[in-house]
Amino acid sequence: MYNFLPYAYFQNKFVPFAEATLSIATHALHYGTGAFGGLRGIPDPQDSTQILLFRLDRHCQRLSQSAKFLHYNLPPEKIQEIIVDFVKKNQPNTSFYIRPFIFTSDLGIAPRLHNIEKSFAIYGLELGDYLSPEGVSCRISSWCRQEDVSFPLRGKISGAYITSSLAKTEAVESGFDEAILMNSQGKVSEASGMNIFIVRNGKIITPGFEHDILEGITRDSVLTIAQDLGIPIQERAVDKSELLIADEVFLSGTAAKVVPVKRIENYYLPEHRPITEKLREKLIAITENREPNYRDWVFPISI
Template sequence: MGLPLSKYVWFDGKFVTLDKANVPITTHAIHYGTSVFEGIRAYWNEKNLFVFRLDEHIKRFRKSGQFYNISLNFSDKIISDAIIGICKKNKIKKSCYIRPFYFVGDYGINLHVTEKAPTNVAIFTFPFGDLFNKNGITAGVVSWRKFSDMSTPPQAKMGGNYLNSIIATQEAKRNGFDEAILLDHNGNVSEAPGENIFIVREGQLITPPLSSSALNGITRDAIIKIARDLDIAVTETEI
C-alpha cells in the first residue's frame, strides 16, 4: 500500500493481521464508490496517545452512510472501542492517523442501494505527522468546482466524493501549487480537497459557510471554538 500500516487491523468485529482483511473484486464499493470513511488523528505526547474528538468522528461516520441508506451494522460503542483498541493492540507510541471505513460489499451490478445492502467495516492506522512537510504552503484556485448538494451531499464523507478532490489536486500540482482551492457552484470559495479553509483578515478569522458546499469539519469547529474562547472574532461568510 506504500504506507507503514500497523500489523493489526479491525475487520468486521475482529482484530486480524492485515493479510487476513480481504474483499472480492465484485465488491460494490470498488465499482461505485459506495464507501464511507473518517480520518481521525491521534497525538502522542511521549506518555499518552490522545485521539482527537473521537465521538464527533463516530457521529459523522454513521451520519454519512445515512444519506445513502448504507448501514453501519455496529454500535457507536463498538466502533469507539475498536478505534481505541486498534491503537492499543498495535502498541502505538507515535502520532498517527486512524482510518475507519465501511462499504457496500457483494451487491451485484446494482444501483438500488438500500439499508439491506451488505456492508463490511474496517479500521487501520499508520504513523502520521504533518500533512505538509513544510511550514506554509502555496494554494491555487482550480477550474474544477466543488460539487454542490444539488448533485450529491457534501456532508457525507463518501469514497466516491473524493474523485472531485483528486482531480482538483491533480490540477493544482500541475500548476505548481502545494494544494488546491475549490470554488463552489456560485464561484465562492468552498474548501480544499481534504481541508476546510480559513482566512485571517485584520485580526479576524473568516471561513466559508457550509452552504458553500464545505464539509462540516471537526477541525473547523475546533478552530471556531478555540478562537471564540480567545476572543478572536470568527465570521462564517461567503468568500
C-alpha cells in the same frame, strides 16, 4: 511509502493488516458507495502508558451520520468501542492516523444501497506532516465542489473524492501543492481535503456550511479556539478576490492540522501570519494534552 499499523479491523475481527484484503468485484470499489473517517492519535508525551485520540467522539458521530447515507445503522458508541480496541491491539508508538470506513461489500454490479451487504473496517498508518507546516501554494481549481442537491455533502462519502483527486492532481501537475475549490455559485468552498480560513483586519473568516463544505472537525476546533482567544470570527461567503488580498490564509484538517497558505495562483501572501501561528500552536498543544481547558477533546486510551 506508508507504515501501516500491524492490525486491521476486518470482517468483525482483528487480523494482520496484510490479510485484510477484498475481491476486485467489491461493489463499493466501482460505485464509490463508502463513507469514511480519519482521526489522529499520538502516544501521550506526558505518560508513556497512554495513547491520546483527538476528538474521538466527534469523529465517531460524523461517521455514524455518514453511514446513514449508505443505509447502514452504525451507532457512534459502537464505532468508538471498536476504535479503542483497535488502538489497544496496535499499540502505536508514534504519531498515527486511523481510517475507519463503511462500504458496500457485496460482490457484483448495480448501483444501489438497498439489499446489499455493508461492512465496517479500520486500518491505521503512521503519519507525520501531511502538508508542509512551512506553508503551501494553492491553485484555484477548475473543478467545483459538488452541491448538496446532487450529493450528500453532510457526509464524508468516498465517491466525493473524485473531485478532490481531480483538483489535487491538477494543482500538483501545474506546480502547486494544493487546490482550492470554489462552489457552483463561484464562492470559496474548501481545499481538496481541508477547510479554508482567511484572516482580514484581525478577524477570521471561513465559508459557512451553505457553501458546500465538509463539516470539518478541525474547522470546528479552530473556531472554538479563536472564540476562546477573543479573535472575532465570521462564517460567511468568501469571494475569490477576497482570498487573494487576505492578510493570512490557512487550511485546516485532521491530516494537515493548521497549515498556512503562502501563495494562491500568482498572488503571494504576507509572510507574517500571527493569527495562523497562534491557532496552529494552540491546536498542537491541545492535541498533546498540554491545555487543561480542552481536556475533553483529548481521549486517553491506556495501553
